[in-house]
Every structure is written in C-alpha cells, then in structure tokens.
Amino acid sequence: MKKKIDAFDILNYVILFLLTIITIYPILNTAAISLNEGLDTMRGGITVFPRKFTLQNYAIIFKNKSILNSFGITVLRTLIGTVTSLLATSLLAYGLSKKNLKWKKLYTGICVVSMYFSGGLIPTYLLIYNIGLINNFWVYIIPNMISVFNVIIVMTFFKQIPEALEESAKLDGAGQFLILFRIILPVSMPMLATIALFNAVFQWNSWFDGYIYMTNDNLLPLQNILLRIINSNSMSETLSKAGSASAMVNKFKGVTVKSVNMATMMVSMIPIFMVYPFLQKYFVKGIMVGSIKG
Numbered sequence: 001m002k003k004k005i006d007a008f009d010i011l012n013y014v015i016l017f018l019l020t021i022i023t024i025y026p027i028l029n030t031a032a033i034s035l036n037e038g039l040d041t042m043r044g045g046i047t048v049f050p051r052k053f054t055l056q057n058y059a060i061i062f063k064n065k066s067i068l069n070s071f072g073i074t075v076l077r078t079l080i081g082t083v084t085s086l087l088a089t090s091l092l093a094y095g096l097s098k099k100n101l102k103w104k105k106l107y108t109g110i111c112v113v114s115m116y117f118s119g120g121l122i123p124t125y126l127l128i129y130n131i132g133l134i135n136n137f138w139v140y141i142i143p144n145m146i147s148v149f150n151v152i153i154v155m156t157f158f159k160q161i162p163e164a165l166e167e168s169a170k171l172d173g174a175g176q177f178l179i180l181f182r183i184i185l186p187v188s189m190p191m192l193a194t195i196a197l198f199n200a201v202f203q204w205n206s207w208f209d210g211y212i213y214m215t216n217d218n219l220l221p222l223q224n225i226l227l228r229i230i231n232s233n234s235m236s237e238t239l240s241k242a243g244s245a246s247a248m249v250n251k252f253k254g255v256t257v258k259s260v261n262m263a264t265m266m267v268s269m270i271p272i273f274m275v276y277p278f279l280q281k282y283f284v285k286g287i288m289v290g291s292i293k294g
Contacts, residue, residue, distance in 0.1 A: 032048050067225055
C-alpha cells in the first residue's frame with residue numbers, strides 16, 4: 001500500500017529543494033565564471049553555464065608557482081594534521097574514559113575550561129614565538145593536535161564500548177596500547193572517520209595561523225594565497241609571485257582578476273570535495289550509531 005503524500009510532505013520537499021538550490025547554485029556559478037572568458041564575464045548574466053568556455057584562468061593559476069607551492073603546503077598540513085590530531089585525540093580520550101583514572105575530574109575540568117577560555121592572541125603569539133614555531137611548518141600541526149570538543153565526542157563514544165572487550169583482551173595479556181589500537185579504534189571507525197573529516201576540513205580551510213605566524217611566503221597555505229589574490233587590486237599584483245605578470249597578461253588575453261579569483265576558489269574547493277565520497281558511508285554510520293546509542 002502506497003503512502004499518501006499530504007500537504008506537510010509536499011511543503012518539506014519544496015523547502016528541501018529550495019535549500020539544495022541555495023546551497024549548490026553559488027558553487028555552480030563560481031565554476032561557470034572560472035570557465036568563462038574574463039572580459040565576457042564582465043557583461044554579467046553568467047548563471048551555471050559558461051558563455052565563452054576557456055581554460056585560460058586555470059592556465060594562469062598553474063603557472064603561478066606560489067599557488068602550486070601553497071597547494072602542496074595545504075595538502076601536506078591536511079594529511080599530517082588529520083593523522084596527528086586523530087592519534088592525540090584518541091590517546092587523550094581513551095585515558096579520560098577510564099573510571100579508575102587518578103585525578104580524572106581535574107584533568108577533565110582543565111580540558112573543559114580551555115575549551116571556553118583561551119589565553120588571548122598576544123599570549124598565544126608569544127608562546128608560539130618562544131617555542132620556535134614562527135615561520136615553521138609545524139605551527140600548523142602542533143597547536144591543532146587537540147580539540148577538546150573532539151576529545152569529548154571520542155571519550156563519550158569510548159565509554160559506550162562494552163567493558164567485556166577490554167577485560168577479555170587483558171586476560172590474554174594485552175596492554176593498554178594494544179587494547180586501544182587493536183580493539184577500541186577498529187570498532188570506532190565510524191566515529192573516527194567523522195572526526196577525521198572535521199579535522200581535514202578545518203586544516204584545509206585554515207588561514208589565520210598562516211596570516212599571524214608566517215612571514216615566509218614559501219610556507220603559506222593555499223587559503224592565504226587565495227586571500228591575497230582576492231584582495232589584489234590589479235592583475236599584476238595577483239600574479240606577482242608567478243614571475244613576469246605583464247607577459248602573462250599579454251599571453252592570456254581576456255583574463256580578469258575576477259575570473260582568476262573564481263578559478264582559484266575552485267582549485268581550493270575541489271580536493272576537499274573529493275574526500276566526502278570516501279568518508280560518506282562512515283560519516284552516515286557514525287551519525288546513526290550516535291543516534292541509537294545516545
């Protein structure tokens with residue numbers, strides 16, 4: 001027997017459809033402008049399809065050595081940052097999930113307080129300076145290894161795992177590290193994949209640490225270069241790191257700052273979009289597990 005669709009269902013479908021359009025349209029519009037001739041874009045009227053298709057905007061980007069270098073920095077910080085954050089978060093959450101942990105309330109309280117109150121920008125900068133992380137690639141990794149919010153999520157998940165699994169492993173002579181890496185983490189894959197996705201998106205989109213702690217252009221991530229391009233007032237400023245800007249403008253006629261901006265945005269968005277299909281099944285499963293157990 002088919003379910004009867006009432007007015008409430010129709011309203012939900014209409015709202016979801018509109019939200020989908022609102023979400024997707026800016027991305028499609030950016031892609032269309034990035035694939036359209038710059039001078040033609042200035043006429044306006046570009047929606048989701050390019051009017052005069054061209055790859056000149058992307059050609060300029062991939063001839064810009066600073067963009068290619070920053071792209072590599074961003075990929076590297078995303079990979080290393082995600083792995084190290086998962087490892088550190090899992091270790092801390094596993095320890096805090098133990099009922100017999102000495103001074104557990106003190107450790108948990110310190111973590112929670114640090115989540116709501118920070119030392120401030122200047123004390124943080126002085127700390128980063130004193131430990132030698134200014135103009136150092138590891139400034140992207142070490143300060144972001146622990147997120148208390150993620151620790152609480154992982155700790156709560158670990159508490160829901162049956163204690164019988166650990167007890168049986170201890171009877172077989174397994175230590176805490178072996179229990180964590182061979183038993184706890186494998187059964188926590190949906191939750192870990194969700195945390196990994198959050199970390200990867202954060203690392204990929206992060207720009208503030210590069211803006212504050214980096215004066216070496218060779219270590220700037222892609223988002224900082226993108227910000228610099230967007231804030232540029234002329235094509236020569238946009239392509240200054242590529243070498244001869246004037247020669248490039250003459251070679252690629254019809255290119256404008258806006259068209260290059262849009263192409264750069266697409267280059268920065270596409271890689272992180274490609275991560276979602278691989279983690280989607282774990283992400284959905286992690287949400288379902290949380291809804292059932294929570």
